[in-house]
Amino acid sequence: xxxxxxxxxxxxxxxxxxxxxxxxxxxxxLPFRFHRLTDEKEIIVNEVGDYLILSNGTFESIVKRKxxxxxxxxxYGDLIANFFIxxxxxxxxxxxxATRYRTKKLFLNYFTGLHIFxxxxxxxxxxxxxxxxxxxxxxxxxxxxxSNIDKGIDIMFKSPNPHVTMEFQGGEALLAFDHxxxxxxxxxxxAIEIGKGLTKVICTNLALINEEILEYCKEHDILxxxxxxxxxxxxxxxxxxxxxxxxxxxxxxxxxxxxxxxxDRVSALMTTTKLSLDYPTEIVEEYxxxxxxxxxxxxxxPYGFAxxxxxxxxxxxxxxxxxxxxxxxxxxxxxxxxxxxxxxxKIFLTKILTPFNVGxxxxxxxxxxxNGVIVFNYDxxxxxxxxxxxxxxxxxxxxxxGTLNDDYNDLFFGRKAQEIAQLWANEALTGxxxxxxxxxxGADPVHNHATQGDMYGYRPNSDFCQKNMEIIRYLxxxxxxxxxxxxxxxxxxxxxxx
Amino acid sequence: xxxxxxxxxxxxxxxLVGKVTRNPDLxxxxxxxxxxxxxxxxxxxxxxxxxxxxxxxxxxNGENVVFKIPTxxxxxxxxxxxxxxxxxINTLYRVNSFHNTLLATExxxxxxxxxxxPPRDKNDIPIxxxxxxxxxxxxxxxxFELGISGGEPTLMGNLFFDLLSQIKAELPETEIHVLTNGxxxxxxxxxxxxxxxxxxxxMLGIPVYADYYQVHDYIVQAENAFYQxxxxxxxxxxxxxxxxxxxxxxxxxxPRLTRxxxxxxxxxxxxxxxxxxxxxxxxxxxxxxxxxxxxxFDYQNELGEAVEFLAGQGMHVSIYNTPLCILPExxxxxxxxxxxxWKNDYLPECATCTKLGECGGLFTWNLKKHSKHIHPFTx
Numbered sequence: 091x092x093x094x095x096x097x098x099x100x101x102x103x104x105x106x107x108x109x110x111x112x113x114x115x116x117x118x119x120l121p122f123r124f125h126r127l128t129d130e131k132e133i134i135v136n137e138v139g140d141y142l143i144l145s146n147g148t149f150e151s152i153v154k155r156k157x158x159x160x161x162x163x164x165x166y167g168d169l170i171a172n173f174f175i176x177x178x179x180x181x182x183x184x185x186x187x188a189t190r191y192r193t194k195k196l197f198l199n200y201f202t203g204l205h206i207f208x209x210x211x212x213x214x215x216x217x218x219x220x221x222x223x224x225x226x227x228x229x230x231x232x233x234x235x236x237s238n239i240d241k242g243i244d245i246m247f248k249s250p251n252p253h254v255t256m257e258f259q260g261g262e263a264l265l266a267f268d269h270x271x272x273x274x275x276x277x278x279x280x281a282i283e284i285g286k287g288l289t290k291v292i293c294t295n296l297a298l299i300n301e302e303i304l305e306y307c308k309e310h311d312i313l314x315x316x317x318x319x320x321x322x323x324x325x326x327x328x329x330x331x332x333x334x335x336x337x338x339x340x341x342x343x344x345x346x347x348x349x350x351x352x353x354d355r356v357s358a359l360m361t362t363t364k365l366s367l368d369y370p371t372e373i374v375e376e377y378x379x380x381x382x383x384x385x386x387x388x389x390x391x392p393y394g395f396a397x398x399x400x401x402x403x404x405x406x407x408x409x410x411x412x413x414x415x416x417x418x419x420x421x422x423x424x425x426x427x428x429x430x431x432x433x434x435x436k437i438f439l440t441k442i443l444t445p446f447n448v449g450x451x452x453x454x455x456x457x458x459x460x461n462g463v464i465v466f467n468y469d470x471x472x473x474x475x476x477x478x479x480x481x482x483x484x485x486x487x488x489x490x491x492g493t494l495n496d497d498y499n500d501l502f503f504g505r506k507a508q509e510i511a512q513l514w515a516n517e518a519l520t521g522x523x524x525x526x527x528x529x530x531x532g533a534d535p536v537h538n539h540a541t542q543g544d545m546y547g548y549r550p551n552s553d554f555c556q557k558n559m560e561i562i563r564y565l566x567x568x569x570x571x572x573x574x575x576x577x578x579x580x581x582x583x584x585x586x587x588x
Numbered sequence: 589x590x591x592x593x594x595x596x597x598x599x600x601x602x603x604l605v606g607k608v609t610r611n612p613d614l615x616x617x618x619x620x621x622x623x624x625x626x627x628x629x630x631x632x633x634x635x636x637x638x639x640x641x642x643x644x645x646x647x648x649n650g651e652n653v654v655f656k657i658p659t660x661x662x663x664x665x666x667x668x669x670x671x672x673x674x675x676x677i678n679t680l681y682r683v684n685s686f687h688n689t690l691l692a693t694e695x696x697x698x699x700x701x702x703x704x705x706p707p708r709d710k711n712d713i714p715i716x717x718x719x720x721x722x723x724x725x726x727x728x729x730x731x732f733e734l735g736i737s738g739g740e741p742t743l744m745g746n747l748f749f750d751l752l753s754q755i756k757a758e759l760p761e762t763e764i765h766v767l768t769n770g771x772x773x774x775x776x777x778x779x780x781x782x783x784x785x786x787x788x789x790x791m792l793g794i795p796v797y798a799d800y801y802q803v804h805d806y807i808v809q810a811e812n813a814f815y816q817x818x819x820x821x822x823x824x825x826x827x828x829x830x831x832x833x834x835x836x837x838x839x840x841x842x843p844r845l846t847r848x849x850x851x852x853x854x855x856x857x858x859x860x861x862x863x864x865x866x867x868x869x870x871x872x873x874x875x876x877x878x879x880x881x882x883x884x885f886d887y888q889n890e891l892g893e894a895v896e897f898l899a900g901q902g903m904h905v906s907i908y909n910t911p912l913c914i915l916p917e918x919x920x921x922x923x924x925x926x927x928x929x930w931k932n933d934y935l936p937e938c939a940t941c942t943k944l945g946e947c948g949g950l951f952t953w954n955l956k957k958h959s960k961h962i963h964p965f966t967x
Contacts (some may be wrong), residue, residue, distance in 0.1 A: 101699055101707070103876065109805040111812070138852060167800035167844065171851060182815040186855055187823055228903070243781075445854045577900065584901050 115159045120181065124149040124172050125526030126302075127563060131570075138174045138190040139441055139529040143570055181569035187204075190445055194529070196451030197248035197462065198489035199253035202502070204463040206476060207242055207273060209234050209467045210266035215295055215336060217329045218364055220481045234468045239273045241494035242466040245558045247280055248498045253287030259476070261468070264298040274310050291315050297331060298341025304344045304350040315349045316340060318358040320366060328363050344380065353381070360410045362388055367408050370416035378423060380452030387416050387562045389557055406553040410560050421568075424578045431582045438562055439583040441530040451475060452554070458513040459536065460491070460507055472501050474510060477536045488545075489536055500544025510535055513545045527562045589930035590679075594618065595639070595657035597675040599649055603715070604671045605722035606636040618726055620669065622660050639669075641675060668726050670719050680723050686794050687725075687928035689735035690720050692751070696740040698769050699809035700795075702836060702880050703872040707739055717747045723951045726759050733763040741843035742772035756787050763789050764861070767834075773811055775822030783827025791860070794821060797841045799851035807840050818855070825858045838880040850895035853857040853901050862898055864891060865960055866909030868958040877957070882948040884914050884962040895922055911938075912947045914959050920946075927951055940964045 110407070115219055122136040132149055134139045144165075151157055152169065159166050173187050192231045211232040213223035224232055234242075241400040246254055259272050276288055281288040299314075302443040307314065319325040325337040347356045360366070366373060377385040389409050390489065440448050451458030459474040460534070466472055472492045472572055473479040478489030489510070491501045503509070516522035516533040525531070537554050540545030549555045569576040607619040615621055630638070630648065636653030638645075644656035654675050663669070666683035670676075681954035682687050696707035717906040727734070734755065742748050755764060770792065773779040782790075794817060796802040801814035823830055826938040833852055835841060841848075852855060852862060862957055867873060885894055891907070899905045899922065907919060908926035915923055925948040938944060941964035948960055 100708075101807060103699070103701065104806075105801065106806040109811060111801070167803070168847070169845065170801070171799040181817055182812075186818060189822060190855065210695050327925050559908070580900055 094277060110159075112159075116159075117155070117157070117175045117177055119153060120173050120176055120187075122527040123524060123528060125563075126128045127262065127567065129471050133369040133526055133566065135526045135529060136173050137171065138187065138194050138445070141442065141566075142168055142174070143566075146162070155367050178251045189326045192443075193445055197454055197458075198456065200249075200253070202249045202460065202462060202464050203251045203253065203449075204250075204255045204257060205242070206257050206259055206465040207234060207239070208462065208465065208468045208479065209239075209260065209263050209269050209273070210267045211259055211261040212305075212370065213262040213289070214265070214297060215329055215331045215516075219328065219361065229266070231385070232261070232468060234466070236269065236272060237472075238468075238470045238494050241470075242525070243273065243280065243470075245464075245466075245498055246277070247284060247286065248545075251286075253289070254281075255291060257293060258293040261296065263292050263297055263494070263500060264294050264303065265551070267298075267303060271306065274547065276310065278310065290474065291312070293317075294343075295329070295331075295336060295340060296347070297336065297339040299343040299346060301346070301350065304347055307355075308345075308351055310407060314351065314356045314568050315359065316344065316356065316358050318344075318371055318377070319360050319363070324366055324373065328361065331427075357384060359386055362409060362412065370412045371419045374416045374419040376448050377389070378430055384433050385416075385420070386433035387413050388434070389413075391566055392452060406556045407437060410557065410564075413561065414564065421575060421578065422502055425462070425574065429581070431536065434561065435565055436582045437566055438530055439579050442562070442565070443580055443583040450532070452537060453532040453558075455514070455516040455528075455532050457533045458536065459489075459510065461514075463529070464491075464502075466494060472496070475536050476506075477540065479544055481536070483538060488539055495557040510545065513538075519546065519549075520554075521547075521555065525559075527559060530562050531558050590659070590662040591930065592659055593659060593662075595654040595675050596679065597673055598645065598653040598655070598941070599650060600652050600654065600671060600673045600675075602673060603719055603722075604636055604652060605719055605726065606669050606671070607666055607726055608639065609665045611665065614665070614756070620665060620671070624660055626762060627691065630799050631654075633735060634674060635792060637671065639671070640858060642899050648925045662770065666728070668723055670723070671962075678928075680719070681727055681871055682930075684726065684931055685722045686732060686735075687735070687832040687930065688731070689737050689928075690723070690751075691722075691738065692715075692716060692736055692741035692744055692748070695743050696769075697743065697771060697810065697812055698740065700872070701807055701809060701840065702838060702873045704868040705737075705739075706871045713744050713747060713764065717744065717751065720755065722749060726856075727762075729761065730758060731759055731762045733765060734759065737767040739945050740769055741766055741780070742768050745782060749785065752782075752785055752787060752790065756785065756789075760789075763791070765791050765793060765832075767793045769808065769813065769817060770820035770824070772800065773823050773905045774816035774824050777829050779820070779823035779829070782824065788830070791823060791830040791832055793863075795834045795836065796848065796852070796856075797835060798820075798844045803840065803844055821856055821859070821943075823951075825856075831856075831859045833859050833862060835862070835864050836867060837864055837884065837887060837891065838867045839882040840879065842882060845887070845890045846893045846897070849897045853898060853903065857901075859903070861904045861906065863906045863908050863926075865907075866954075867956065868909065868951050870953040874957075881957070883961070884910055884959045888916055888919075888964045889913070892916060894917055895919060909948065909951065909954075911949060911959075912943050912963055913941070913963050913965065914961055924948060930956035934963060937962070937964050940966070941967060 122134050123133045124132055125133045130146055132144050132146050133141055134149055157166060211224050212226055226232060248259055277288055292312055293315045296316050319328045321335040329336040344356055367452055374385060420430055420432050437448055437450050437453055442444060449462050451463055463475060465476055465479050467479045472491045472493060474491060476490040482490060491506050514533050514534045515530060518529055519533060522528055534554055535545035539545045542548055569579055608622050608623045609615060609619050609735060612631040615631055617633055617634045620639045623638060640655040641660055642655050645653055647653060652941060654677060660788050664684055667679055667682035670678045670680055689924050693713045694708040717937045723818050786953055797807045804814035805811055820832060867880060905922050907922045908924055910923060912920055912923060927948055931952050932949050933955055934949045943965045
């Protein structure tokens with residue numbers, strides 16, 4: 091192929107058509123998918139997430155080989171340059187395409203990173219959407235025992251991942267702060283001995299936070315992740331704390347944590363409830379006014395609500411309306427020069443606009459359960475995801491991989507894991523395999539099971555599919571209709587990867 | 589700027605390479621004595637020879653001499669020259685410049701429409717290599733940056749790696765910038781071999797002119813060049829080589845420029861630097877000017893979009909060879925004073941410009957062909 095040292099060559103300049111490698115105009119299709127966006131526009135997306143927006147009917151003329159190389163010169167060049175078609179059966183740059191594909195699946199490289207320790211199931215809140223926590227003093231029954239902590243740490247460090255994260259959840263994790271300290275110190279020592287990176291996170295409602303705890307967090311470089319559902323009237327209704335305002339405790343806790351740990355060491359997550367749906371703008375403004383860099387507009391979790399298929403469609407539509415209104419407000423902030431992101435959009439945009447990817451449990455394929463995250467429950471049960479252990483509280487043990495007494499291989503590669511693995515890649519699921527947005531989306535066997543009764547799922551009335559398809563479509567529509575938004579979205583995608 | 593001169597040789601065999609000095613006390617076996625006017629007696633020590641302006645010269649001790657040289661004014665103490673048996677004196681290294689370049693060869697496997705230094709097909713590789721081999725040990729160890737260009741330097745084959753190894757050993761603190769079309773590295777073993785040098789001060793500047801092969805291949809006048817260059821870049825990245833992508837701006841590259849920027853970000857995100865360069869009016873460019881010319885003022889939208897997209901995605905971007913008065917102000921922060929001192933110039937109207945100190949100006953040869961929109965800033 092390469093003619094590095096030419097023999098006597100002519101230095102006479104040639105015309106452009108003499109550099110056409112394929113003068114008979116025959117071309118081959120590379121793997122790509124399409125979707126009709128509007129009556130005028132359709133989108134095609136290739137195997138590594140690059141997309142082109144075309145006028146309707148173009149897809150058909152591409153696949154029917156009706157493209158005219160001369161007449162459609164720019165489009166033809168776009169299709170070749172972006173790996174949609176090839177002039178040779180094996181594209182000359184197939185190695186580049188392979189590298190790009192590997193880059194998109196890089197989140198698989200290191201296997202499980204996030205290890206959730208449900209350090210206590212006890213809680214001093216009685217949030218109406220929570221079906222997990224217990225208000226009790228019984229530590230023996232509802233706190234993770236020291237021996238289970240030992241076993242969990244042991245399994246965590248068996249992960250081939252050179253950098254692991256241990257995240258303490260509850261219940262309210264701080265009710266078992268002594269056990270957190272035990273776990274942190276033990277894990278830190280082992281991490282140093284075997285040379286692995288270790289990130290530590292405490293998820294807490296901050297009601298119990300104090301300077302002593304924060305001093306400890308500072309000394310041990312522990313991140314704080316808290317819950318904030320919006321303004322006081324939303325937050326306090328969602329998150330009931332007997333005889334106190336959960337909101338005020340959270341705000342005070344955020345301030346104190348930022349003061350002692352640093353602004354960027356504290357993050358907040360919101361849960362969207364039926365009540366939240368009425369306050370999209372107010373919720374966004376709350377996050378903005380508190381000095382956060384962004385907000386993650388998470389959809390209504392089906393686990394607390396136990397949604398049935400017929401009502402879920404309706405709920406999803408309401409969530410989407412909520413999402414769009416909230417995103418509008420966020421974009422307004424950006425138009426005025428603030429950098430303030432929506433983190434679900436950020437995940438999608440990274441997949442749509444960059445050659446990179448982000449691992450996020452249900453927005454990756456293969457899914458992040460087991461591959462990216464594992465949950466050690468307070469009672470020693472090992473679950474595929476956080477949602478899996480919530481199902482277990484409703485006596486559904488479908489996603490229980492075993493217990494902390496089991497062997498590492500049995501947990502991560504055993505029968506249950508194999509069963510889930512059959513259904514965790516959207517490339518191989520009906521309704522996803524031919525979807526144009528496949529590369530931007532993911533698979534969620536747990537959600538399918540919880541909402542539709544089986545892990546495989548049925549896409550035509552899946553709320554997961556409905557929500558993601560529409561948000562992806564909407565983000566693309568926004569970008570295509572307004573170049574300012576495109577530039578804002580590009581800057582969000584960039585901050586997600588660098 | 590004068591970089592070569594010629595006199596009458598006596599006793600010179602092959603090519604001699606040495607430093608020049610006017611100070612007899614600094615003479616050693618690696619240096620020539622410059623004589624601007626009559627000198628009665630030569631120092632009685634071992635040195636390389638005499639370069640003299642004298643019209644007559646009488647050899648006393650069988651020394652190497654070139655005399656009747658029209659001028660020596662362009663040479664400074666410490667500059668390094670090659671002296672041929674034909675009396676040619678070429679300046680190889682200028683001690684007071686940041687823009688020293690080794691010409692590896694004039695051969696090339698491409699034939700770019702706008703080539704500023706058109707290739708020649710004779711095999712000049714051994715002679716250049718022999719001269720550089722003598723030159724490199726003489727270069728001051730504090731030399732900041734050294735370029736290697738051509739022609740296509742990788743056509744040196746094995747000697748390319750020998751040359752780099754020698755530079756790495758002799759000049760460990762010097763940044764090396766090689767201009768190559770990268771096609772040779774489509775052979776993975778070539779990239780692998782470069783990787784084995786483990787040369788962190790080495791950066792390869794590689795041109796990519798379009799995201800679509802036919803446009804690039806036409807511009808470089810070589811079939812399959814695009815695919816080879818892109819594969820080459822990927823192979824080099826595999827071995828952690830530091831890479832710069834260079835884009836020359838002209839009528840053939842502008843139409844797909846914004847697509848090229850996306851292509852670079854999507855397919856070559858590992859490159860350390862992307863440079864967009866104004867056209868040089870020299871070499872082949874005047875001959876092909878009808879195919880190439882577009883007033884730089886008229887492509888600022890495309891350039892701005894490409895530059896800001898790449899910079900927005902976190903890539904390091906520069907604009908070369910473009911005066912500030914043509915660029916919209918938001919692009920000024922990307923403009924560099926890129927033109928080497930010896931080929932840098934300004935128009936007469938620039939004399940009154942208040943931004944002259946920050947402006948990179950023009951290539952000397954672009955004084956004949958430049959944007960119609962060049963104008964001095966007055967405040």
